[in-house]
Amino acid sequence: MSRLTDLRFRATTAFQRRVNPLLRRLPLQTVLETRGRVSGLPRQTPVGGRRVGGSFWLVSEFGERSQYVRNIKADPRVRVRIRGRWHEGTAHLVPDDDPVARLRRLPRVNGLGVRAFGTDLLTVRVDLAD
Numbered sequence: 451m452s453r454l455t456d457l458r459f460r461a462t463t464a465f466q467r468r469v470n471p472l473l474r475r476l477p478l479q480t481v482l483e484t485r486g487r488v489s490g491l492p493r494q495t496p497v498g499g500r501r502v503g504g505s506f507w508l509v510s511e512f513g514e515r516s517q518y519v520r521n522i523k524a525d526p527r528v529r530v531r532i533r534g535r536w537h538e539g540t541a542h543l544v545p546d547d548d549p550v551a552r553l554r555r556l557p558r559v560n561g562l563g564v565r566a567f568g569t570d571l572l573t574v575r576v577d578l579a580d
Contacts, residue, residue, distance in 0.1 A: 480498065482496075509572065542576075
């Protein structure tokens with residue numbers, strides 16, 4: 451990993467550590483809940499994405515370096531809060547998907563942030579149970 455990429459990763463994650471606890475509390479903020487791969491405790495991450503039929507799509511800005519992606523690899527059972535309502539689901543990493551094209555179909559605000567700060571984009575699909 452290049453020095454610039456590592457610096458972007460560190461700066462972005464430091465910012466997210468401060469902002470994410472506030473965003474999680476907003477009732478209409480979309481939140482992805484995974485289980486900690488070591489602790490087993492629920493971990494909530496504000497995300498941007500879009501529900502398409504029975505699936506929820508999002509793009510991780512740091513690919514497999516993202517903590518929630520590492521948690522998904524350990525246990526793909528997740529919950530997603532969409533418009534204030536929780537949905538159970540199973541997350542799938544989709545490395546063959548074009549994440550840049552996917553971002554064009556997701557909410558613009560999220561897409562701008564992911565493009566601006568992201569270094570290793572990865573598409574994630576959550577198949578919702580309900």
